[in-house]
Amino acid sequence: MALASGQRVRRAAVKLFATRGFHGTGIRDLARAAKLSSASLYHYMGTKEDLLADIMRDCLRDLITAATETLDGVQDPRERVIRLVTLHVRTHATQPEETRIVDNEIHVLSPNAQRSVIALRDEYERLWTQAIADGLAQGVFRTTQPAVTRIALLEMCNGVARWYSPRGQLSLDELGAHFAELALRGLGACPHGCTEGRSGGE
Amino acid sequence: MALASGQRVRRAAVKLFATRGFHGTGIRDLARAAKLSSASLYHYMGTKEDLLADIMRDCLRDLITAATETLDGVQDPRERVIRLVTLHVRTHATQPEETRIVDNEIHVLSPNAQRSVIALRDEYERLWTQAIADGLAQGVFRTTQPAVTRIALLEMCNGVARWYSPRGQLSLDELGAHFAELALRGLGACPHGCTEGRSGGE
Amino acid sequence: MALASGQRVRRAAVKLFATRGFHGTGIRDLARAAKLSSASLYHYMGTKEDLLADIMRDCLRDLITAATETLDGVQDPRERVIRLVTLHVRTHATQPEETRIVDNEIHVLSPNAQRSVIALRDEYERLWTQAIADGLAQGVFRTTQPAVTRIALLEMCNGVARWYSPRGQLSLDELGAHFAELALRGLGACPHGCTEGRSGGE
Amino acid sequence: MALASGQRVRRAAVKLFATRGFHGTGIRDLARAAKLSSASLYHYMGTKEDLLADIMRDCLRDLITAATETLDGVQDPRERVIRLVTLHVRTHATQPEETRIVDNEIHVLSPNAQRSVIALRDEYERLWTQAIADGLAQGVFRTTQPAVTRIALLEMCNGVARWYSPRGQLSLDELGAHFAELALRGLGACPHGCTEGRSGGE
C-alpha cells in the first residue's frame, strides 16, 4: 500500500526543513514533495509552524523515552554517560534530519511553541546533568567545569547529524564507542577504571 | 562621527542573519536596521546573497589570518592545537554572530558562492588536520580516529557561538583553556606532558 | 428532539449572513455553526448563493402573506398604512437577521437570483404605494412627494432591524405605534381623524 | 495631470467597497481599478482594513466639520434640525459611496478600528441629540420618544444614499427641504411656527 498522505507530508517536511531550513521551505515545496496540492496539505497539518513544532516535539519525546529506557536501573555514572552518548550519537546519525531540525530551527518558533520545545529539551538534558553530577559526587569524573563540559559534549554529539554518513568507514557502533570515549575523556574519567582502590570501582 | 551607511548595512546583516537566518531576514528588515530605505541598501551590496557570502568570506579570511599568525614558528603539535582551539573558541565567543552565520547558512548559498566559502573553510581546517597529523606522527597524540576526532572537536568548539555569554562566570581565557584541555584529552594527549623524556615536552 | 440538520443549516446561515455578511461568512463557518462537516452542508442546500436567495425569498414571501392578510378588507388608507407600518416594524424587530439580509445582501446575488428577489420586494412595496396613492386620492394624506416619502418611510422602518432590542424599554406594540404615527405625520395625515367632515372618513 | 496613484487607490476603494462591500472586494479588484499592481497598492495603504477605516474616519470627520460649521451660531432648535437634516441628506446624496460604507461596513472592522469609527459617529450624532433635546426643552418639539425618533430619522436620511439619483426629478435642494419637513413633522414641530406667542417665535 502506498504511504498515507499524512505520512508523506511529515516525511517531506522533515527532509525539507532539515536541508533548506524552515524559512527556506515553501508551502509549495512541501506540497510537491508530498504529492499533494498545497491546499490539501492543510488537511494534515495546522500551520507550517505547527508542523515544525510537531516534528520537534515528537523527536524530543522519542529521545526522552529511549534515554529513560536505556538508563533504567543503571547506577554507574560512567555507564550512564556511555549510554547517553551512544544513544544521542546513534539518534543523530540515523535521524540526522529530525535532529538537525531540533538543533537548528528552534529560534523560528513563536514564543509559545518555543517554550514547549525547550521544556522537552531541558527535560532531556537533565538526564545528562544528573549523570555528570553523580559522577562528580562519586569521584568518578574530574572536571572543574561540569556545566560547560556538558554543553560542549552535547554540541560535539549534535554535530554528528551534520556530517555522519552511513556510507562512510565508521559503523554506528564504532561511532558511538568513539564518542563515548571522547566524552569520558572530557569528563576526566579514565576509561579503564581509574577509581580502583577508591570505593571499589564499578 | 556617525557610523557610515555601508558599515551599518554590514552590522545589520550580521546581526539579523545570525539571529533570524538568511531566509528569515527580509530586505526590509535589513533596511530598517541600517536606517536606510530598502532601495538604498543596493548602493552598499550586490544581492542579498552577495552580502551573505561576503560576510562569510571575511569571517573565514580573518580566522585564517589569525590562525596563521598564531601558529607562526610553533613546532609542538600540542601547542599548535592549544593555540588553534583557543583562537577558534575566542573567535566564536567574541564574534558569535559572524561565526554562526558561517556555520549555519552555508547551505543557502548558490553553488558558486558555496564553493568559494567551502574552499576557505577547508583551508582553515587543514591547519587543524596538519597539527593533529603531526601530533600523531610524533606520538604526542593517541587516537584511532583522527578525522572523526577533529570534526568532533570542531563541532564542540563551534557550539561556543551558540551558548557563550560574556556575562557568564567564565572569562574568555578560562573558556579557551578549558576547551584546549578538552581537545588535548580527546586527542589522547595528557595535559601534564605525558611524553616527558621524549623531546622535552612543552 | 434535536433540531433537524436542515433547520440547523438555515438558522446558522441566517445568523451568520446577518452578522458577518454573505462574503464574510465562509462555508466552514456555516458548517461549524450547523454542527456538520462542510461537505454535509451540501445535502441541505445548493450553492451558498442558493441558500442566501432562499432565505431572502422566504422572508419576503412571509412578509407579503402577512401583509395581505392584515390588509384584508381594510378600506381606510390611514388604517392600511398603520397596519403596514406596524407589521413591517414588528417583522424587522422580531426577525432582524432575516430582514437585514434582505435589506443588505441583495447586491451579492447573481442577476437571475436578484431579479426573483427584487420581484418579491416590488410586489410587497406595491401594497405601500397603493395605500399611499389611495390616501392621496381621498385627500387623507398630503404630500407633494409620495414616492420619496414612501421610500423614506420604508428606510426608516427598515432601520429598526439594525437597532431595536427586545431588552430595551420599548415594547413591540409601542414601537409599532410610534412608527405608525411617524408615518402618518410624514404623509401629512393628522392621526386624530383630521379629514372628518370631508368625505365621511372612517 | 493624471490623478496621483494614491488618489486612484482611494477612489477605487470607495467605489468598490460601496458597491460590492468590503469582503466582496478583492485586493486584485482594487489594483485593477487603481491601475496598479496589487503589490503597489501597499505603497499607499496599510492593510485593506486600514484603507476601509481611513475612508470611514475621513468621511465622518468631514461630516462633523461641516455640521459644526453649519450650526455655528444657530440657536433655534428647528433651524438646527433643518440644517442637520439638510446637510446629512445632501452628503448622502452627493457622496453615496462613502456614506454607504460608513453605514454598512462598520461591523467588518476589528474591535480597535471599530471603536475609533464609532467614537466619531457618536460625536456626530450628539449634535442631533442636542438639537432635539433643546427643542423639547423649549417646547418646540413634541414627541414622547426622542431617542427612537432621532434614530428613526437618521435611518431615514441614511437611506438617501441607497436610492437617490442626481438624474431623478428631485434636485438636491428639494430633497433636503422635503426631508427637513419630514423630520420636523416627525418631531411634532409645526412647520409654520407653532410656537408663536410663546417666546417670540424664530
Add this chain to the structure above:
DNA sequence: CATGAATGAGGCTTCATTCAT
C-alpha cells in the same frame, strides 16, 4: 445521512529587486 480527502482558484500580504529622480 454523513464525511474525509482532495483541489483549482483565489484570499491578503510580502518578497527581492530595479529605476527614474
Add this chain to the structure above:
DNA sequence: AATGAATGAAGCCTCATTCAT
C-alpha cells in the same frame, strides 16, 4: 548618496465545491 514608486513572483493560507466511501 538616497529614495519613492513600481512590480512579478511568491509568501502562507482559505475559498467553495466535488466525490468516493
